[in-house]
Amino acid sequence: MTGKPRRAAATGTRGQGEGAAASGKPRRVVVTSPRTAAAPRPRHPLTREIDEQTRLGEVYMGSLVRTQFRLALFVCSLLACVVGGLPLLFLLAPELRAAELLGLPLPWVVLAGLIYPALVGGAWLYVRQAERNERDFADLVERR
Amino acid sequence: MGSAGENGAPVNQIVAVVLVMLATVLIGAFGIRVSRTTSDFYVASRTVSPLWNASAIGGEYLSAASFLGVAGLILTFGADMLWLPVGWTGGYLVLLVLVSAPLRRSGAYTLPDFAEARLESMAVRRLSSVLVVLIGWLYLMPQFQSAGLVFRTITGAPPWTGSLLVAAVVATNVLSGGMRSITFVQAFQYWLKLTALAVPLVFMLMAWWSDGRPGLAPGDEWVLPLHGQEHPVYETYSLILATFLGTMGLPHVLVRFYTNPDGRAARRTTLVVLTLLGAFYLMPAVYGYLGHVYGMPQSDTVVIALPGRLVGGPVGEFLTALVTAGAFAAFLSTSSGLTVSVAGVIAQDILRGGVRAFRVATVLAVLVPFALAGVARSLPVATVVGLAFAVAASSFCPLLVLGIWWRRLTTAGAMAGLLAGGGLACTAVVITIIGGPHSGWEGSLLAEPAAWTVPVSFTVMVVVSLLTPSRVPRGVARTMVRLHTPETLNVDRGDWRPRFM
Missing domain, CATH: 1.10.1620 (Atp Synthase Epsilon Chain; Chain: I;)
Structure with missing residues (x-):
């Protein structure tokens, strides 16, 4: 830029x-x-630093991997909280097991219905952010 | 209890089964004209579009366990089994964020390819091959078993006839067409399975509505979560772990990622897969629920029997034929995909390679699970498939996750982790299938091993890697570039290529 x-x-x-x-x-x-x-200005483009595995190239690669890994870890933690939390919730609050929503048992509404759009939504947001990270990296590396 | 006794229905069902098999073989034959070279034979030259690709992944993935097994287990054990389809869908989210793009960029076609590319070791490659074959067989066996079960329900013929029929069609199809025809077949199978479950469901819900919407008896414990098993909390968590982490380690799923043009397309395909699977898995729970309300017998054939029970007359017969067709689509699609992967690995890593070795390997890949299906104890199909997920989660999941994100993974660490996790999980599986049923804690630990084998596998892989720092693969930096940089960048990605025999 x-x-x-x-x-x-x-x-x-x-x-x-x-x-x-x-x-x-x-x-x-x-x-x-x-x-x-x-x-x-760098004497040669950053892609060459990466190709020749210089210190600088490694730093750039490390930052890309770390950014993507942090994003992945964030999504996985969120998923673990939801998925791991639900059985815990049912265990600690037994009245929720028998609760009803719109005349249907609440655990069924969540596990057989609502959780699927939530998974798709999470995946969509992840794809958007991961592609943005890659574009940012490409801009950084190809900057003249 | 099924429709075997009713007049006329078996004929319809047999016609439906024959139609599905014919369609499968014909579409396969249509694909042959397109596949010419060895590379075509295996991966369809990567010319498959994202929606086709996603449909094909869906078609390949939705096995008898999803089509029949989930509803059967929900009917038998109640709300805790709702986690099974959730995990089988959510596994793709984990796969998406941790594996999909880097795996595609690795250029690996199979899991052993990935192991070789990342760890630069033939030993790890061979061990991965053995695990792929074991997981594939463990997955194929219950497919053949439930094909036999459904075939017996329709015709009264002994179970092995149904297994043999499916095994023969799969072998023919794989032998004649390779991956390209399989891609067309699989995509077709997804939409067939979706229709075959959705149309009867609409009619059944109409029948249920006009029956005055019967509900559950008050105080029915079946509907409550954490109920029905001996150690429900442990088993629920173990099931979640196995399904969410096991998906990425299934050999027939990973092959499909190679048919994406690049890493970005691999991600987008995974997103579409997640959507397609989510749509499909909304239905088995309703089948299970209706089955319980109407007091159906607890077995894997509830999906087949339910439409005839709720919707009588010729419409009911037609719907029964439709679900039967869907079930056979499920047997054929998953078995074909697994057979291609298992045969590919056997041909490449055990036999000498080449198209002829692939043919021998195909026969082997089908024959062994067919024989096992006749011998092994008959467990619910979704239970055995769940065990295959547990083995995948405790062997390939750590290999992929650590291999993609952790530079310090060593050859020795990967070997030790695969041996420990895969070995323990396989032992638990063998004991459960041959020796079971066991009871008490030991029974739960063996029947749902993921909760302890996955942590063991990760720990062993990390600890041994840290203890053997000298055995970090030499080209790890180049491999990381290859795995993580977007394809638009012009960088050196190394010259490793998967071996097409």
Whole structure:
């Protein structure tokens, strides 16, 4: 996202330096550009860092795997709470076992009905977020 | 009690069975023209679209256990068995978030392929092959058994005739068409099974409504969860663990992921599968419920017998024929998928490879479970399939999850974990099937082993891996790139390819 402005800033500082040299007067020249404006461009694209398994490449790969794993772990924990919690709920609150919803036994309404759309909904949200993570990673790596 | 005694109904049912078998063979034959090379033969050249692919996964996955077994177990044991279809659906959510995209990106076609690609070890590959064959046979055996049971209900013929019929059609189909024809057959089977359960259900609910909507007797304990078994809390949790984690380790499911073009498509396919399965599994519970209300005998054939009991006359006969067709679709589809996977592994890892070895392997893959079906103690189909899930959950689930997400998994760790988890679960299964029924705690621990074998397997895999840090595979960094980077990026993913014989 910030690739282009940075390059412009870098050429800008170089231009100033050349102008100073041409006028012949020894002037103070800022050799290092401000860190925020002109971070040095990587010599080769990040995909090569990944291919050559450099430290940087490994850091990027590690971050992708960690992001995706955190997302997976979040979904699994949520699932474990719902699925693991229901029998516990029935165990600790026995009156729920016989409760009714719309004339049907509550455990049946949940286990034979409502839980299925919930699973599909969870899967849909996961797919959306996982694809977003991958797009972000691709943007990061292919940034020029 | 079924429709065997009623006049006319058996003829309809036999016609339905013959039609399903003919359709299966014909659609299979239609697919042959498309499959030419070895790669086509196995994985349909990856030209299968997502909805077809998802229907095919659904068709392959919904076995006799789902079509007949779930309703039978719900009728027998009540509300606790509702967890079975929930787990069989939810397993795909776990598979989606932990396995689907990386597995597709690994390029592995079978579980042994994945083991080899990730751990770079032939020993782990061979052990995985043995486990795939064992799980496949354990899954095939009850399919053949219940085919025999249903066939006996229709015709009164001895059970082995039905088993033989299904085994023969499956073997013919797999031998002639390979995966491509199987993909068409499977997709067709999903929609057939859905229709075969849904249409009779509509008629039955209408009949139930006009009967004045009979309900359960007040105070009927059957409807309550945590009831009916000896150790209901342990067994419920063990069942949940086995089904949610076992799905990813089923050999015939994983093969399907290879037919997706990329990891993103694999995820989307899984989402569609989850939707299709959710729609299907809404129905068996209603069958079980109606079966209890109308006092049907507790067995796997309740799905077949119920429409005739509720809806009489020619409509009832037609509906009975339709469910019977659905049941045979279930036998054929799951058995075909399993046979392809088991035969593929036998041909590749035990025989020399090549299309001819695949043919020999197909015969072996069908013959052994057919023989076992005649010998083994007859348990409810969904119970035996549940045991296959438990073995998968305690062997391949840790291998896949740790293999995909944990760099420090070592060859030694994977071997030890597979041996410990898979070995213990298989032992429990053999004791349950041959020696059972056992009672008390020991019976519950053996009948639902997942709650202890899964943690054992994970622990052994992690601990042994940490103790043998020198045996981390050399190419693990490259493999991680391969498993996790989206295909749009141009990176080096290594040159490992699955061996197509």
